[in-house]
Amino acid sequence: MTGSSASVGPGAATADLAPGRPVISAQGVSKRFRRKDQVVTAIKDVDLDVSSGEFVCIVGPSGCGKSTLLNMSAGLMEPSKGKLLFAGEPVTGPNTSVGYITQKDNLMPWHTVEGNIGLALHIRKTDKAKARARVAEMIEMVGLQGFEKSYPGELSGGMRKRVTLARTLAYDPPVLLADEPFGALDAQLKLVMQAEMQRIWAETGKTILFVTHDISEAVALGDRVIVMSSRPGQVKVDRRIDFPRPRDVFKIRHQPGFADLAEELWDILAADMHSGEDM
Amino acid sequence: MSVIDSDQGARRVAAAPEEVWDEKALQSSQRKNLLTVMGWRAVLLVAFVGAWQATSGPVIDPFYVSTPSDIATRLWEWLRDGTVATHLYATLQATLMGFVIGGVVGIGVGFFLGRSPLVARVVDPYIIAIYSLPKVALAPLFILWFGIGMTSKVVLAATIVFFLVFYNTYAGVRAVDRDLVDVVRLMGGTRRDILRRVVLPSSATWIFNGLKISVPYALIGAVVGELTASDRGIGFVLKRASGTFDTAGVFASLVILMVVATILNQMVVYGERYVDRWRSTPT
Numbered sequence A: 001m002t003g004s005s006a007s008v009g010p011g012a013a014t015a016d017l018a019p020g021r022p023v024i025s026a027q028g029v030s031k032r033f034r035r036k037d038q039v040v041t042a043i044k045d046v047d048l049d050v051s052s053g054e055f056v057c058i059v060g061p062s063g064c065g066k067s068t069l070l071n072m073s074a075g076l077m078e079p080s081k082g083k084l085l086f087a088g089e090p091v092t093g094p095n096t097s098v099g100y101i102t103q104k105d106n107l108m109p110w111h112t113v114e115g116n117i118g119l120a121l122h123i124r125k126t127d128k129a130k131a132r133a134r135v136a137e138m139i140e141m142v143g144l145q146g147f148e149k150s151y152p153g154e155l156s157g158g159m160r161k162r163v164t165l166a167r168t169l170a171y172d173p174p175v176l177l178a179d180e181p182f183g184a185l186d187a188q189l190k191l192v193m194q195a196e197m198q199r200i201w202a203e204t205g206k207t208i209l210f211v212t213h214d215i216s217e218a219v220a221l222g223d224r225v226i227v228m229s230s231r232p233g234q235v236k237v238d239r240r241i242d243f244p245r246p247r248d249v250f251k252i253r254h255q256p257g258f259a260d261l262a263e264e265l266w267d268i269l270a271a272d273m274h275s276g277e278d279m
Numbered sequence B: 001m002s003v004i005d006s007d008q009g010a011r012r013v014a015a016a017p018e019e020v021w022d023e024k025a026l027q028s029s030q031r032k033n034l035l036t037v038m039g040w041r042a043v044l045l046v047a048f049v050g051a052w053q054a055t056s057g058p059v060i061d062p063f064y065v066s067t068p069s070d071i072a073t074r075l076w077e078w079l080r081d082g083t084v085a086t087h088l089y090a091t092l093q094a095t096l097m098g099f100v101i102g103g104v105v106g107i108g109v110g111f112f113l114g115r116s117p118l119v120a121r122v123v124d125p126y127i128i129a130i131y132s133l134p135k136v137a138l139a140p141l142f143i144l145w146f147g148i149g150m151t152s153k154v155v156l157a158a159t160i161v162f163f164l165v166f167y168n169t170y171a172g173v174r175a176v177d178r179d180l181v182d183v184v185r186l187m188g189g190t191r192r193d194i195l196r197r198v199v200l201p202s203s204a205t206w207i208f209n210g211l212k213i214s215v216p217y218a219l220i221g222a223v224v225g226e227l228t229a230s231d232r233g234i235g236f237v238l239k240r241a242s243g244t245f246d247t248a249g250v251f252a253s254l255v256i257l258m259v260v261a262t263i264l265n266q267m268v269v270y271g272e273r274y275v276d277r278w279r280s281t282p283t
């Protein structure tokens, strides 16, 4: 866990994140898991650069290693082969420069919504009054007013996901890893949250690596969309999305070119879809 | 007051009796149930004690079963001459000290091993070996080491409590969700943050459960220690009565232990309610 001073580990929040420089850089990264006597290659020879300030979306069949890639970027796992650099340095421990909205909502069941959202602020010893104001702001942003004192066990899946989002945004990490953050939301709320995400990204200049199952979401939000192949996951297509910013996520689907682009990416994805499923 | 106001008031009054009536009926039926249960309990007790009193002598030799009246007399004597006070105090002191020491050490070691998987793996077989040993069998050894005084009883009670609390704490710490630990680490949390924000709250239920089941065992430890060798305590009184063929004294000691154990268990029930209330409110 103790990384050398040159590598990214605990306390590396000051890593060099100048605009345009690569923040996350996967170089020939492969990851294998051993399960009993069986070896699973989750991803294979992935090359991927995410520049500072970029919004990159990843789509790919289930089980192709999207979460694995995010886990490695967060420093929760190490590549079995290749190099994974963060701001130019190898990731050797929990990467405290990233906020990670995991696929499973890892909320503390013994804390209320408020307590969960304020968790990082308490850990980082933010001034109490400031923390309280920030928590209130976040609760309003994700539309959970009235549920401040509820426990995660009393919330719906979509609500828990929103708490996770609020908890991560509350402490304003420079890089966001988001694993299907809006997957559990209804269509309407999903659009509202997408708009919010885009606004925050534009205002704060964060770097965002965003995994989704929803191609139109990827096209609407991303500067680039990465399509991965089925397991072992590889980068199949890395497509730049040139729609002007700011984008109106409520209407962009009707913009000329959007449907064609989505269909093109869908065809690439669908070619792999069923062979990659974990059954 | 306007007409409308009083009209609303009237409507409220009209609606009220129905609800109140329902609740009252429920309450009174509950109370009636409780009375019935209590009544039958009293009947059972009186019948049992009465039968005991009546058959001891004509049917069964009082040498074996004494009589309720003799036992009551003995208890009354012991209460008046300070026997109960002195010896119960000694037993409770050993129980409490054993419980506290065993509990604290058990939680500490449970946490340490729970957070150090390698050490835990190394010592695992030894812990299992000692764990499977019936702890009361250690009583003679502790008497040898610590003498017949209070210390050997405290150590025996503490040893029994330690294993129960340790085991539960360890299991609780091991059951901590790794993903939640990672959440705190990514936020820049230190080992202390992880302990305080994840490990402790997540294992609290397990630890409390360990403490809860230990309460009666602490008493067992103290009494077994006293039975083995001592000069004080209810266990000592019990053994002395038995040694002098004083059946009434034996039963009187058992009654005292029964009452004490019941009170201790009842305290645990209340303690649990208190902790549950604390758990359901935010920190």
Ligand SMILES: Nc1ncnc2c1ncn2[C@@H]1O[C@H](COP(=O)(O)OP(=O)(O)OP(=O)(O)O)[C@@H](O)[C@H]1O
Binding pocket: A033, A034, A035, A040, A041, A042, A060, A061, A062, A063, A064, A065, A066, A067, A068, A069, A103, A231, A278
């Ligand atoms: N900790 C682990 N231990 C063993 N195998 C793992 C582990 N994590 C992931 N895997 C395996 O690696 C592969 C990729 O998993 P991953 O969770 O990254 O997929 P994914 O692309 O995120 O899928 P989904 O879209 O369903 O979330 C799967 O086959 C999975 O079973």
Ligand SMILES: [Mg+2]
Binding pocket: A066, A067, A068, A103, A179
């Ligand atoms: Mg996943």
